[in-house]
Amino acid sequence: MKPDKIVVIGASTGGPKTLVDLFSELTPDVNIPIVVAIHCPFNIADTISDGIARNLKIVSKMEGEFIKCKTASHKEDLENRIIYFSPGRKHTQITKNIINHCLHIDEEPSGTLFRPSVDILFNSASNVFKSNVMGIIMTGLNTGKDGVEGCKRIKEKGGVVIAQDQKTSICFGMPKNIIDKGLADYILPTKIIAKKIEMFSKGLIKTGGTITANNSGSITAQRYSMESR
Amino acid sequence: MKKNLIDSIIKDIDNLPPMPASIMALLSLLEDDNSSYTEIEKIISSDQSLTMDTLKLCNSAYSGLRQNVTSIKQAISLLGLKTIKALALGTFVHGLEDRQLEGYLIEKGKLWEHSMSVSKGSRLIAERLLKGFENTAFTAGIVHDIGKIVMSKYLKDDFAEILSLVERTYITFCEAEKKVLNINHAEIGAMVSEKWNLPPILTDVIKNHHNIKNSTVNKKLVSIVHIADGVSMILGMTGGIDSVNSHIDEEAVSTLNLSRNEYEDLLKKLSNLMLFGGNA
Numbered sequence: 001m002k003p004d005k006i007v008v009i010g011a012s013t014g015g016p017k018t019l020v021d022l023f024s025e026l027t028p029d030v031n032i033p034i035v036v037a038i039h040c041p042f043n044i045a046d047t048i049s050d051g052i053a054r055n056l057k058i059v060s061k062m063e064g065e066f067i068k069c070k071t072a073s074h075k076e077d078l079e080n081r082i083i084y085f086s087p088g089r090k091h092t093q094i095t096k097n098i099i100n101h102c103l104h105i106d107e108e109p110s111g112t113l114f115r116p117s118v119d120i121l122f123n124s125a126s127n128v129f130k131s132n133v134m135g136i137i138m139t140g141l142n143t144g145k146d147g148v149e150g151c152k153r154i155k156e157k158g159g160v161v162i163a164q165d166q167k168t169s170i171c172f173g174m175p176k177n178i179i180d181k182g183l184a185d186y187i188l189p190t191k192i193i194a195k196k197i198e199m200f201s202k203g204l205i206k207t208g209g210t211i212t213a214n215n216s217g218s219i220t221a222q223r224y225s226m227e228s229r
Numbered sequence: 230m231k232k233n234l235i236d237s238i239i240k241d242i243d244n245l246p247p248m249p250a251s252i253m254a255l256l257s258l259l260e261d262d263n264s265s266y267t268e269i270e271k272i273i274s275s276d277q278s279l280t281m282d283t284l285k286l287c288n289s290a291y292s293g294l295r296q297n298v299t300s301i302k303q304a305i306s307l308l309g310l311k312t313i314k315a316l317a318l319g320t321f322v323h324g325l326e327d328r329q330l331e332g333y334l335i336e337k338g339k340l341w342e343h344s345m346s347v348s349k350g351s352r353l354i355a356e357r358l359l360k361g362f363e364n365t366a367f368t369a370g371i372v373h374d375i376g377k378i379v380m381s382k383y384l385k386d387d388f389a390e391i392l393s394l395v396e397r398t399y400i401t402f403c404e405a406e407k408k409v410l411n412i413n414h415a416e417i418g419a420m421v422s423e424k425w426n427l428p429p430i431l432t433d434v435i436k437n438h439h440n441i442k443n444s445t446v447n448k449k450l451v452s453i454v455h456i457a458d459g460v461s462m463i464l465g466m467t468g469g470i471d472s473v474n475s476h477i478d479e480e481a482v483s484t485l486n487l488s489r490n491e492y493e494d495l496l497k498k499l500s501n502l503m504l505f506g507g508n509a
Contacts, residue, residue: 013472014465020504041463041476042496051505139465141396141473170465171473173396 002100003033003080005132007197008125010118010147012039012140014170016048018190019138023052023083025194028067032201034083035072035092035103035125037116039140043088045071052083074105086116093124101128114146122150131158131207134200136193137184138164140174147174151183158208160200162186162193234383234410238417241379245325248425251276252321255314256428269310273301273317282320283313315367319348322371325378332384333377335469340378343467344371346503350457353502354495358485359449369434369454372427376418376435377471383410395473402471403439415439441480452481460499 011018015038038044053069072084072092078101086092086105091112093104104124112120118137125133135154137147151161163175163184168191178184186196199205248256254272258264273279280301287298287308298304305313326344329337348370355366384391387409394405406413419436427435433446434454444451455478461467462475482492 013463013475016463016500016504017465042493044464044500047497047500048504051501054505170467171470173473 001080003078004129005032005134005200006078006094006101006125006129007032007034007134007136007200008094008122008150009034009036009136009138010038010122010140010150010174011036011138012114012146012171012174014139016040016044018164018168018170019048020052021190022138022194023069025191026067027198028081030067030198030201031080033078033080034197035078035086035094035121036083037086037092037118037121039114039116039118039146040088045085045087049083049085072103072105075102077102086121089115091116091120093120094128095124096128112146118147119150122147123153126150126153126157126159129159133157133159133207134162134197134205135159136162136164136197137175137178138190138193139169139171141171145177148177148181148183151178152181155183160185160205160207162188162196164193165189235412238379238383238412239420241382242417242420242424245379245421245424248427249276249279249321251279252318253426255317258314264310264314266305266310269314269317270301270305273313279317279320282323283317286316286320286323287313311364312367315348315364315371318368319345319371322375325375328378330377330381330469332381332388333469333471335377335381335467335471339467339469340374343461343469344374346461346466347371347373347454347457349502350460350499351454353498354453354457354485355450357495358487359453362447362450365430366450366453369431369450370457372418372422372431373435373438373454373458374414374418375421376414376416379417379421380406380414392470392473399474401439401474401476413439441478441484448484452484455481456485456495457499460496461503464500464503466503 019036019038049069049071067081067083069083071087078094084103090105090107091109095102095104107115122135133154135151137151154161161178161183163178165187166172168189169175179187188196196205251272258269273283283301284298284304287304298307322344323341326341327338329335330340348367351366351370352363355363359366391402391405391409394400394408395402403413403415415436415438419432422432422435430446430450433444434451437444437451438454438458441448441451441455459475459477462472465472487495
């Protein structure tokens, strides 16, 4: 079935270990595509996607369903139940062809501080999936503020933004940027982010711009405390 | 450097526990392939606390073992003499590193986890590129960050300045330590190493693992630990703020005469080892 919603994730310093922890918590109930852009000085995509694929296989074996994990390829159709890792030194974008949503992998645009760029991934996901996007910013240094523009776009289109909390972030700079700008709907530890992905997949998280982030972050805090009861 | 800062650091180093005689004896046998099974077993078994700690470490560091290790003899037969020798040395450092380091925002146990990932990574590289030094590489990985246990408390007052410097100028955390405090954890580590009379080859790694070109004893070994450390930090195996802006110095790659393809392959193997235990 053609995906009707998507989770996009951006991470930087400490991202690989954090993503292993996050995806180890996922269950086969997650029936949407997940696309990850991770800043890494070397190409980690194959290693991490192969490794996580093995881990997830163990987790979900009992259920008889598998979540696949792979390095994203150019022009491949976007499918549910697959975690795609952006290849190193290239941007990954979500696009549409006549029939399906698909992935576009390219070195362009050049001139971004990071490749893959979180902003470019998030913007493209919002353009295609409108409000049906969950953007997650995880551990990373506050360098270049990658992710801020992308999260703004997600919020403008009515999607949901999650920032990893300080305690479980190896480096809190990137999530803090999102929180400081009032863009985070939720500030959560890694394990709970996995639960939120599952809830989003099941349609249990409302989207469509019913909550507007402000600069003080007060709504964020209110929403967090209500949902964590 | 402020005189009171260095005085205080020296005092803290003096207050660290001395290296036990049994560990010193093992250190002298580090790369001695002729050291016998009974010789090593005798040294470890003569120290009850070392025996207990070594067994505990064997069982936690190698949690994939099918059976619980209950004697040094059994540990040697399961893991091999060389690994046991290096792990026994690790027990002493483990006691010191297994603590929360507030200055680095490192939770209890995480520095040790990082040290183990660097140890295993360093040994993997040495097996390919520096044969005969596999054990030294493993041990160097265990002790490379020992300076952090002293440095941690001195970061608190200047933490914001150090982090801001890293974020504004893209330098490493270690470089920022040096700029703000005029000393870094690697230099402090070398002072600790000298207090414990560690072999010069280990002191060289501790002092220069962020500054390869200054190595005076074995630049290849320093490069090996630098790469393993860099990969571990980038992946997030340390859990501390010192991971920020970690990078791998090209000097390490050229010192080891690695082609681009060999280097990429090595990074993949290291990442797989550190994140997933190397299971393919």
